[in-house]
Amino acid sequence: MTTLKKTAARLASAAATATIALGLFSPGAAHADTFVPLPGGEITQTLPDGTAVTIRLVNESALISPSMGSTPLHRNVWASGRAEVQIHGEHSYSKIYPGYVVGCQVNISGGAGTGGANGAATWEGKGSGGVTSGGSLTLGPGQASTFWVLQLEGPDAYGEQSYLPGFKFTEQQASVNWKDSTLGLAGCAGYAQARAFVGVEVTTKFGRSELRMWGQPFSLG
Known part of the structure; x- marks a missing residue:
């Protein structure tokens, strides 16, 4: 092969390598959605009166999407799951x-977080129906808050109409399904995490108990 042909071959090879590199670092490849399968979990606890709850x-x-604002300060997640509770005894x-706890540059492994916002869900148990809404939080470093999966209109403890993050049932079991529930986070310049939980309140003739089971934390980037 002549020197001219060898030089042309090297240039062609370098051009092909550069094209591949540009493809890997193109905006479309860098901003692809990330699907995160999560393990869920199960717990069974016995209340002081002997009633077991699973x-x-x-x-x-979770499907983590790039920010519509295209900045590190915004994240968007579509979360899916199913919460189940079974009461082994009379209640x-x-x-x-x-719901989900979301934290910005804070350790949420302990499950802290208050407040609320909403996503889309359907539920089973006493009553039927669904809500369709979206929610977003604005958090700074060291802050955590909660996305409630449900937002149901009903009377609060004082009889006033309000939006409640759960529903009451008298059967032995109930469940909540949600698909692509939107969790939006803004204002967090550092790393962010989210973690699902299932809260259950059980009332028997002996008293009232509150339980909470936590899922595995996952990164929002």
Whole structure:
């Protein structure tokens, strides 16, 4: 092969390598959605009166999407899962309220977080129906808050109409399903995490107990 042909071959090879590199670092490749399968979990706890309660989190996953604002300060997640509760014994009534704790540059492995916002869900148990809404939080470093999966209109403890993050049931079991529930986070310049939970309140003739089962934390970037 002549020197001219060898030089042309090297230039062609370098051009092909550069094209591949540009493809890997193109905006489309860098901003692809990330699917995160999550393990869920199951716990069974016995209340002081001997009533056993089983809580499960199944079919849990998250689809993490690039920010529509295209900045590190915004994240968007579509979360899916199913919360189940089974009461092994007599109870007057119980409540189930699933959600997600979201934290910005804070350790949420302990499950801290208050407040609320909403996503889309359908539920089973006493009553039927669904809500369709979206929610977003603005958090700074060291802050955590909660996305409630449900937002149901009903009377609060004082009889006033309000939006409640769960529902009451008198059967032995109930469940909540949600698919592509939107969790939006703004204002967090550092790393962010989210973690699902299933809250259950059980009322028997001996008293009232509150339980909470936590899912595995996952990164929002």
